[in-house]
Amino acid sequence: MAGFEIREKEQFAADVFRMQVHAPLIPPAAHAGQFIIVRADELGERIPLTLMDYDGADGTVEIVFQVVGTTTDKLSLLEVGDCLQDVVGPLGRPTEVDGLGRVACVGGGVGIAALYPIARACAVAGNDVKVLLGSRDRPHLVLYDRMQALDATVEVATDDGSVGIKGFVTELVLRAIKEWKPDKVIAVGPVPMMRAVSMLTKEQGVPTVVSLNAIMLDGTGMCGTCRCEVGGETKFSCVDGPEFDGHLVDFEMLTSRLGAYKNEEQESRKLFAASAETYRHRCQGDA
Numbered sequence: 001m002a003g004f005e006i007r008e009k010e011q012f013a014a015d016v017f018r019m020q021v022h023a024p025l026i027p028p029a030a031h032a033g034q035f036i037i038v039r040a041d042e043l044g045e046r047i048p049l050t051l052m053d054y055d056g057a058d059g060t061v062e063i064v065f066q067v068v069g070t071t072t073d074k075l076s077l078l079e080v081g082d083c084l085q086d087v088v089g090p091l092g093r094p095t096e097v098d099g100l101g102r103v104a105c106v107g108g109g110v111g112i113a114a115l116y117p118i119a120r121a122c123a124v125a126g127n128d129v130k131v132l133l134g135s136r137d138r139p140h141l142v143l144y145d146r147m148q149a150l151d152a153t154v155e156v157a158t159d160d161g162s163v164g165i166k167g168f169v170t171e172l173v174l175r176a177i178k179e180w181k182p183d184k185v186i187a188v189g190p191v192p193m194m195r196a197v198s199m200l201t202k203e204q205g206v207p208t209v210v211s212l213n214a215i216m217l218d219g220t221g222m223c224g225t226c227r228c229e230v231g232g233e234t235k236f237s238c239v240d241g242p243e244f245d246g247h248l249v250d251f252e253m254l255t256s257r258l259g260a261y262k263n264e265e266q267e268s269r270k271l272f273a274a275s276a277e278t279y280r281h282r283c284q285g286d287a
Contacts, residue, residue: 003083007060013139015067016110017076018052023087024059026051032121033095033211033243036061037219039086040074047071048216048238050114050188051090052143061087064113064142070268077280091219092242095209097125101183104176105152106197108134108169108189114211115188116143122186123151130155130176134169134193138162170196177204184209187246191255198246208246212237215257229253 008020026036035050047069053062067076078084095118103122107115112133123129129152135141136159144163147154155172156164165171170193176182177200185208187197194210201208214226214237221239228235229250235241272279 003085004087005083006078006080007058008062009078009080012064012142015076016064016140016142017067018062018064018113018142019075019078020060020062021084021087022059023061023089026061026087026089027054027056027059030054030061030090031094032097032117034090034092035219035242036063036087036089037091037216038063038075038084038088040071040078041085044074044085045071046086046088046217046219048091048213048219050211052113052116054090054117061089064110066110069265070272073269073272073276074279077276088219091238093240095121095186095243097121097127100125100127102128102130102180104130104132104173104180104182104185106132106134106169106173106185106187106189106193108187108193109136109140110142111189111193111211111213112142112147115186116146118186118188119147119152120150129153130180130182132169132172132176133157133164134172134189135163136160168196169193170200173197173200174204177201177206182206185246186243187211191251191258194246194249195251198249198251202247209243210246210249211242212244212249212254213242213258214254215260228257 005022010018035048037046049063052064105119131152131154133156157167157169187194188211217223217225219238221236226237230244231248
């Protein structure tokens, strides 16, 4: 395969991976909150992945992904030295981080990786940052060490109680609102989590921004695949977002659109599973 070389690969959990990829044109233009679109091979689909980190010195970008479909199945089989077919970006609008005051950065699941550069940028901009993380267990609490290294307070909730409190991240959000009184909340993670956080902060009157993980194709606003409803208006996640006012997002529509191709996705994964070993050998140049 020719393309963008994988420099590092790390497995956080059975279904969660981090990759560092050489893509030298992206880091100089990248900002927190933006994303890239990648293609694993010449026949692959295009999927959006948040820029977890970017280094202009060595021209690399870092991504974290969870194996949920055929493309992420393929990515999980690639190793250091293999190459992605395409890496396009940076795309989307950067996070606004200046002059926010007290910011509660809320992350859930793999969304923690997307939250990391946002929390870092908020801290670097001089805001008072509290990072609130939710995860099913310790292996899925990605980038916990990097979050702890930030100039921020970090609190955790896990489903099994292995780290922090046993419960949901919304419990941490409510406590922060009552005791710390944030000026703004930024939430990134699964749609149910972002919806729950937005409902809670709306009741408490705290401005909230969420990052929408809509289905996406071209990433330039041309195809309309990533359309969503915000405040009764149609928006495109790729060019108008990915961040929007959480109190105005139509989460019911977003959930419906995210599930539009579930049957096709399941069939695709079944077909790929039958040829996964052949794909691995082809990546290694054996076939």
